[in-house]
Amino acid sequence: MNEVYMIAGGVTKFAKAHPEKSFQVLVKEAFDYALGDVGMETKDIDGSVSSYFSDHFLRQLMGGAMVQDYLGLCPKPGHRVEGGGATGGLGFQAAWREIASGRMKCCAALGWETMAHVNTWKGNEFIALASDTNFDYPVGGFYTGYYAMMAVRHMHEFRTTPEQFAMVSVKNHKNAEHNPYAQYPGTYTVKEVRSAPMVSYPLTLLDICTMSEGAAVALLCDKDTAFSFAKRPVRITGVGTGTDAMRMADRPHGEVMLLPHEKKSDYAHLKYPGVHSFRAGRAASRMAYEQADIKNPLEELDFVELHDAYTSSEIQTYEDMGLCRYGEGGPFVETGAPFMPKVRYGLEFTGEQGVVPVNPSGGLLACGHPVGATGLMQSVFALWQLQGTVGKHFRDDSLQLKDPRRGAIHSHAGTGTYVAVSVLERGW
Numbered sequence: 001m002n003e004v005y006m007i008a009g010g011v012t013k014f015a016k017a018h019p020e021k022s023f024q025v026l027v028k029e030a031f032d033y034a035l036g037d038v039g040m041e042t043k044d045i046d047g048s049v050s051s052y053f054s055d056h057f058l059r060q061l062m063g064g065a066m067v068q069d070y071l072g073l074c075p076k077p078g079h080r081v082e083g084g085g086a087t088g089g090l091g092f093q094a095a096w097r098e099i100a101s102g103r104m105k106c107c108a109a110l111g112w113e114t115m116a117h118v119n120t121w122k123g124n125e126f127i128a129l130a131s132d133t134n135f136d137y138p139v140g141g142f143y144t145g146y147y148a149m150m151a152v153r154h155m156h157e158f159r160t161t162p163e164q165f166a167m168v169s170v171k172n173h174k175n176a177e178h179n180p181y182a183q184y185p186g187t188y189t190v191k192e193v194r195s196a197p198m199v200s201y202p203l204t205l206l207d208i209c210t211m212s213e214g215a216a217v218a219l220l221c222d223k224d225t226a227f228s229f230a231k232r233p234v235r236i237t238g239v240g241t242g243t244d245a246m247r248m249a250d251r252p253h254g255e256v257m258l259l260p261h262e263k264k265s266d267y268a269h270l271k272y273p274g275v276h277s278f279r280a281g282r283a284a285s286r287m288a289y290e291q292a293d294i295k296n297p298l299e300e301l302d303f304v305e306l307h308d309a310y311t312s313s314e315i316q317t318y319e320d321m322g323l324c325r326y327g328e329g330g331p332f333v334e335t336g337a338p339f340m341p342k343v344r345y346g347l348e349f350t351g352e353q354g355v356v357p358v359n360p361s362g363g364l365l366a367c368g369h370p371v372g373a374t375g376l377m378q379s380v381f382a383l384w385q386l387q388g389t390v391g392k393h394f395r396d397d398s399l400q401l402k403d404p405r406r407g408a409i410h411s412h413a414g415t416g417t418y419v420a421v422s423v424l425e426r427g428w
Contacts, residue, residue, distance in 0.1 A: 004099040005226035005233040005427050007219050009380030010034035014183040014214035014368035017116035023052075023063060024070035026215040027112050031071055034108075034217045038229045045219075046104035047077035051091025051111040052372035053084060056126045059117055067110055077104075084130045085309060087111070088216065088375025089411020089420035093239050095220045096422070105225045111377075112215035113370035123211050130414055132247040144208060144310075146248070146415050148200035151312035154276040155202070160315065160330035162202040166193035167333050167347060168311035169206045169365060174345050176362025178398040181377075183212055183368035189346060207311040212368030216376035218383070231428065232387045238294070238408075238423030240287030242280035244273075246417050251275065257282045259289065259322040261296040266325055278313075278416030281320030285421045288408070289322075292423040297322045298337075301356055301423075302404035303385060305378035307412035308363040317410060321421070323356060340399065360385065360399045375411035375420065382407045382424050 010033030012018075012026050021029075035041065048071075050064030060066065064080040083090040088111040095109035115123055124142050131141045154160045170190060176182035188206060196204040226233035245251050253274060256267040259282075273279040285297070294300045304321065308314035315329035324332040332338070334350050341354025361367055361381040364374060384390050385404055391397030406425045413419070 001100045002102055003223045004096050004236045005221050005223060006236060006379060006383050006424065007221055007226050007230035007233045008034040008037040008040070009216065009218045009383050011181050011216045011377050011380050012214045013181055014212045014370060016183065016210070016212065018213045019116070023058060023112050023114045024067055026213070027067050027110050027217065028071055030215045030217040031108065031110065034219050038219070040219070040229055042072045044106055045073060045076070045108050046106050047098065048073050048108040048110055049079060049081055049091050049094045049098070051081045051087045051109065051376065052113055053082060053087045054113070054126055054371070057113060057115045057117060057123070083418045084413030085307060085371055086375065086411040086413035086418040086420050087372045088377065089409065089422070090375070090418065091372070092218060092375055092379050092422060093241065093420055095218065096236055096239055099220050099222050106219065106221045109218040109220060109376055111217070111373040111375065113372045114213045115211045115370065116213055120211060135247055144200045144203060147310045147312060148203050150275045150316070150415065151202055151310070153274065154312060154316060157276050158327040158330065162194060163190050164330035164333050165202065165207055165311040165315065166190040168308065168314045169193045170345055170347060171339050172308060172359050172363045172365040174343060175340060175360055175399060176366030178394060178396045179362050179367065180394055182362045182366050184210055184366045185362065203310060203312065209309045209364040209369040212370040214368065214370040214373050216373040216380055218376050218379045226427070233427045234383050234386045234424050235427035236422055237425050238288035238292030240284040240291070240421045242283030242287070242419045244278070244280040244416050246414055248275045248415055251279065256326065257286055259286055261322065262325070270326055272326070276316070277326060278316060278320050278412070278419060280416045280419040281317055281410070281412065284419040285321045288421040288423050294423065298324070298356055301406055301408055303357045303360055303401060303407045304410065305359055305361060305382055305407070306363070306410035308359055308365050309369060309412070311365065313412065314358065314363070317412070318358070321408070321410065343398065357401065360401065375409065378409040378411070379422070382409050386424060386426055
């Protein structure tokens with residue numbers, strides 16, 4: 001299997017709408033930025049993977065073929081990847097497979113979503129079609145309702161509080177104030193998050209990501225190609241994917257899948273996964289960590305960009321990814337560990353701030369969530385973080401960590417139906 005490197009990426013401004021640009025133009029904007037960053041030309045790309053979630057939103061079938069043509073990639077190989085909210089992350093891994101298999105030397109992972117053709121309520125209906133339409137959807141199955149139910153269960157099982165969820169919102173929106181690509185930056189207090197309009201208890205408007213339009217592109221290469229174009233290529237050392245039943249009521253109780261730093265006695269009385277945890281997230285993390293030879297993610301990861309469509313799901317994912325034990329996600333955020341070390345949030349912490357920053361970019365909560373682009377956006381921001389070039393691309397180095405060497409990205413679909421986790425490390 002070939003070693004796989006990421007050498008460049010591009011992201012458009014995420015926004016509620018880009019009425020002046022077609023989806024092809026959005027992708028080309030990100031594609032040209034990526035090429036220009038390393039002096040590549042279209043002829044250097046062997047093929048592509050297109051990731052977008054919904055034909056309903058796009059109002060165009062075979063959009064991937066149209067993007068390939070617009071970028072001048074025909075007749076080179078390409079295909080579409082779709083997997084709900086994990087679409088971008090799965091597209092990233094599909095491009096990884098093209099290089100790892102030796103089929104291509106350089107593959108462009110192209111992700112986008114245009115969601116402004118419909119009103120928000122209609123968009124929520126389209127997204128809800130990614131739940132079980134025979135059982136869950138007919139009884140009011142909109143996703144905020146699903147996640148609110150899971151949040152309440154997490155609160156019941158582990159005594160997590162709405163204020164702990166709100167701290168995640170404070171963190172991610174504040175981080176995004178330094179990210180020019182973000183849709184929804186802002187400075188908030190815990191009280192302001194809790195006082196925002198209630199959508200579905202305990203989740204308020206500021207606990208939930210927004211519908212977005214935008215695109216992101218990642219360029220993945222084999223080792224020889226990577227070092228011929230880039231001085232600081234980033235190696236992809238771990239790739240993991242997990243799945244679970246779409247209908248939450250079908251998810252069994254059983255033993256926790258342990259990570260290397262955990263033991264069975266840690267969870268002697270835990271009903272797992274139930275609806276408070278994402279078994280797919282644990283499976284994907286364990287697979288990626290095994291490939292990357294990570295024994296303790298809290299100690300060995302310098303940052304994580306994860307799928308925070310809801311503040312509650314970020315806390316759940318701390319636990320799935322092993323940053324803390326199951327049940328300790330709420331106290332973990334209170335320690336300050338997932339906050340940026342030098343950003344002032346107006347909060348008091350019980351521990352050391354910035355141990356493993358989570359969503360330095362602002363995450364989905366503040367950047368926005370153009371579904372097919374989101375996982376690729378994470379990969380681009382992780383690349384720039386590892387290369388030490390956040391200041392160059394953001395024109396602001398407030399979010400640049402000191403000497404990061406390894407990070408992880410995490411994409412999540414449905415109520416944890418598909419999850420993709422990838423580990424990226426300095427490759428030079």
